[in-house]
Amino acid sequence: MHAPFPSVSISMNPNATDFVPHLTGANSLAPLPTSTADLAEEKERQQKQESHLSSSVKWTTTSTRKNITQPALPLAVKANFTPTFAPIYVEKTEEEILEISKRSSLKVGAAAFVPRRTLNRVMIAKPSPLSLTPATGEMTLGDLWCLFYLPAGLGECIRENTYDPTLVFRVDSVATFWKVFNNIPQPTEMKIGTLYFFRDGINPKWEDPGNRDGGILKMKLDSHCINDAWVYLLCRTIGESWSRSVRDTVNGVALKARERAYLLEVWVTEQSAELMMDISELLRPLLGDVFSVFYAPHSVTQERAAAAALAEKKRSRNNRRRW
Structure with a gap:
């Protein structure tokens, strides 16, 4: 016996200029691109999202990652969808970060290189x-x-x-x-x-x-x-x-x-x-x-x-x- 098709609610907008499918079902298909430019933009957006997610993982410690529950991304991507990036967790206070920045600042006070006291x-x-x-x-x-x-x-x-x-x-x-x-x-x-x-x-x-x-x-x-x-x-x-x-x-x-x-x-x-x-x-x-x-x-x-x-x-x- 075949599984029933998911129900799809359809609404009409008399002021709409473009056709945008309203996806509410879990197994609904993503809208097809209208041009190759849309394909390039979608690929670039996915690459930025993946690189940002990978960089956020480097900043999160092992103990912190165990307690973090990442919000599930929607399976269907809507036309007006704005991606939500995972937060960056840094286990240091502002005072500690300020102290690190002071120690790592570039020292430009030296006027010239001073060689060692030798003549070899x-x-x-x-x-x-x-x-x-x-x-x-x-x-x-x-x-x-x-x-x-x-x-x-x-x-x-x-x-x-x-x-x-x-x-x-x-x-x-x-x-x-x-x-x-x-x-x-x-x-x-x-x-x-x-x-x-x-x-x-x-x-x-x-x-x-x-x-x-x-x-x-x-x-x-x-x-x-x-x-x-x-x-x-x-x-x-x-x-x-x-x-x-x-x-x-x-x-x-x-x-x-x-x-x-x-x-x-x-x-x-x-x-x-x-x-x-x-x-x-x-x-x-x-x-x-x-x-x-x-x-x-x-x-x-x-x-x-x-x-x-x-x-x-x-x-x-x-x-x-x-x-």
Whole structure:
């Protein structure tokens, strides 16, 4: 025996312009679309409804989902049907949500990246883009200065093909200088190695055209005064507070940390009595009236390097003959 057909109540509207079936039965059919545009709109609406329902499930915990009874959606979709989305349940108070938002807010107060306090090659980081922006105002330095580092293990008598200091940072303002200086070790905390602070465009090599006809003013210091002497020398150099005749002759300064002593160097284009007087005035408060300073021209350094290379070449040649 066949199941009886469901009863359908029909009402007439004399003012209607379109035919809209009145669906009240449980097994009634949905109205047919009148065009392909209606099909596309219906598909888009269903996708939005499914995506919203799936996202609401992620916000609902397992314990909460057990106690929630979702309202059953009608089987028949009416023409003027507006879908009802499931509510989103968040088990946190407003105070807890506000506290989370405060902890997760973006921190924009840092002016630049501060590298770790080390000079190992593997730890030297790229400078922050903020630090590469040209400085403006009264804090701008007269020249751009570059910080180089030469690690230990190369010795004093080094060849031209192995001598390659690493450029660590460029400094164009007083603020940038102190950022860099405060994040490198003090001389007494350094491992064996060399720091160079030179004008931009001049490499810390005697082969550089800016250094070729000049020399190095050298001072040997102990650990009890090297930290202050290094700061004094750097500030005198970047501040261009040398005597007027000396100011343009200073290409850079260097700090050499060795096992038994420390060396401070001033690289100049020419030797002068005014330079000796400036060094004496700078270091007398730290070292007293007695300290030694000697000048070594780059030509002498070049001759010594050539003689050392020739002697090593002869030794290697003699060793090959023995074998």
